[in-house]
Amino acid sequence: MGLIVQKYGGTSVADLDRIRHVANRVAKTFDKGNNVVVVLSAMAGITDGLLDMAGRITASAEKRELDVLLATGEQTTAALLAITLKSMNYSAKSLMGYQAEVLTNRDFGNARIVDIGAGRIKKLVKKNNIVIVAGFQGCDSDGNITTLGRGGSDTSAVAIATAIKADVCEIYTDVDGIYTADPNICKKARKLDKISYDEMLEMSSLGAKVLQIRSVEFAKKYNVPVHVRSSFSEKEGTMVVNENVEMEHLVVSGITCNKNEARITLKKVPDQPGIAAKIFSPLAGSGILVDMIIQNTRASGLTDLTFTVAKTDYNRALEISKKVAEEIKAEEVLSAENIAKISVTGVGMKSHSGVAAKMFSTLANENINIRLISTSEIRISCVIKEKYSELAVRVLHSAFGLDKE
């Protein structure tokens, strides 16, 4: 008995059969005496199809109008699920983003939720309705339709769970939880029963695509328990919760691998104040996000500067870097796309020393060269050659005792 938010992703609502399956699942939860608010994505492939359609008109579609177009995807699934539940004699009502009062800023295509006036949802829930909210969409203060960016339905769900003080926010997806590593790469990967918000944040930002990172930020900020689970099984998934809750006693809870970055190195740069700004200002000015930065000082007042950018920004970043290199008289620009960033993440690192040393020695034992290193309080990342990435994930998974028995 409780108030449960259930979010179903695109593969879970991909066709009428699956929508019926979702309806059964929702009905079952409701029949157990719970109140249920459902948040839906568009059918798998629909959002891409709409983007493609806009792309055939122009390469740079107006963002406000693109959001109007994209919002139809979730509107469709919300209506179809409501029709299905009504046909099963459940009292169901769909709400679009603006009707659910999901208020965002005006950053079309990537809007952030600023407030949810949950009055209408609460009222409908109180009357024992199953409320179905179109995910991914909201509206700005002028009533324009906005969308929340890729994976935005996760954030819709967590934000709504926060606003209505739900007991739990269940995220239904096509995997059955958060794994210690990608099971496609590491056969010994195992599902975690629990993970902290902070670990999930790090892992989301490292490319684990189970949850949109903003949804985790939201959950952490408002302490909403998030349950990541499969819509295709009844098994418990992974609870994403506050660190205070008793965690499994793991120093490291996951190994992730990100192949979406490329590396650029400016060699023999004069080691003077202001040089870094000369390099990174034009990149920032072009909207290019730089991830890792390493500076190796050489003798003779020269230094090597290495950084990574997203592969999608690689060509533009390289062009800008070459121009800057000429201006500041760097010797040459080296670059590589065939890199991978391997990360180990775990709140246990805060209290356990030696994690970095173990990571480096484990990779060294396999003769894997480390090109860049970066760390946070609960994460260590190493850039290596892409071809070693699967091997690296597997040996680190073993070394940190994550292999399932």
Added chain:
Amino acid sequence: MGLIVQKYGGTSVADLDRIRHVANRVAKTFDKGNNVVVVLSAMAGITDGLLDMAGRITASAEKRELDVLLATGEQTTAALLAITLKSMNYSAKSLMGYQAEVLTNRDFGNARIVDIGAGRIKKLVKKNNIVIVAGFQGCDSDGNITTLGRGGSDTSAVAIATAIKADVCEIYTDVDGIYTADPNICKKARKLDKISYDEMLEMSSLGAKVLQIRSVEFAKKYNVPVHVRSSFSEKEGTMVVNENVEMEHLVVSGITCNKNEARITLKKVPDQPGIAAKIFSPLAGSGILVDMIIQNTRASGLTDLTFTVAKTDYNRALEISKKVAEEIKAEEVLSAENIAKISVTGVGMKSHSGVAAKMFSTLANENINIRLISTSEIRISCVIKEKYSELAVRVLHSAFGLDKE
């Protein structure tokens, strides 16, 4: 130089090429110094596709949710046209029904517009935006999405034209105006330059599918000039205007044919007070609309009662009639589906006598038997055997001097 509402139907926005064509047409009107508000239907076939999808879930989809589903059709075309116009460097903004403040009653699936708060449209127009409104949809006072029924975009357009005091409401369609008869039946049919609201009302209700009848009611009530024209040519179409405006001097302006009715006759009914109520009350109770009614009194206190209903209601109506016939001891029930209603319409009838006589004699000359007759101030309708319908249209078209030279 003026304020023009342009409505484009489903075939005019059936794909991206046609939407580009519409964008060019809108841009051209704008470039001439006009302000333009565009009202769009869904792409041809989309609404039926969505209805079909809902039909695969249940035969009786919840109407509120069906409207949410259907509204995506116009949302899509509105966004696509806005994206196209923006890509051509025109300032365009799409508005959904609720954003355009198209307020309706709560009759989901067939809602009536009760008010249009045109503030936002006017504000955007004032800033020289081309405003694109999703047709067919509105919202009730609680913000629920509603739709206006088949052809509802016509009504959206005329209602918006009324609210913003547009100079003209142009209805773009796949025919180039209102014809004196269906050109597929009568090769000599010709396009009318002008037609009165009342004539258009009669012709819409008789099955001429160019304009939704409610849109004509709206136009008449608020005296909005409506220009029905083709989106595939530059030719002037037909102006639907107040009768006061100088009309062509035609006694009859159009011949229409409706094959969507069926006839039911109860023979030898006791001619007593209350008998008609006994027959028509159960029909009305079942939501069956009766169109024409004729009562032929026989000698000996008996009467024959004949009426027509829509073919879609025919089977139910027949069943009810047979039950009633037994109760009131009518002799027998006859019925026929192969009938057609031929009508001549024209405001000129008000001042010209002899129209009915001419109609009857013209049909008699061809040995076409008339089964039922009904009239209004500006219309005479005769029910004949369906097989004579094309012939009847052609001979009446000639007899009333409508054939083009």
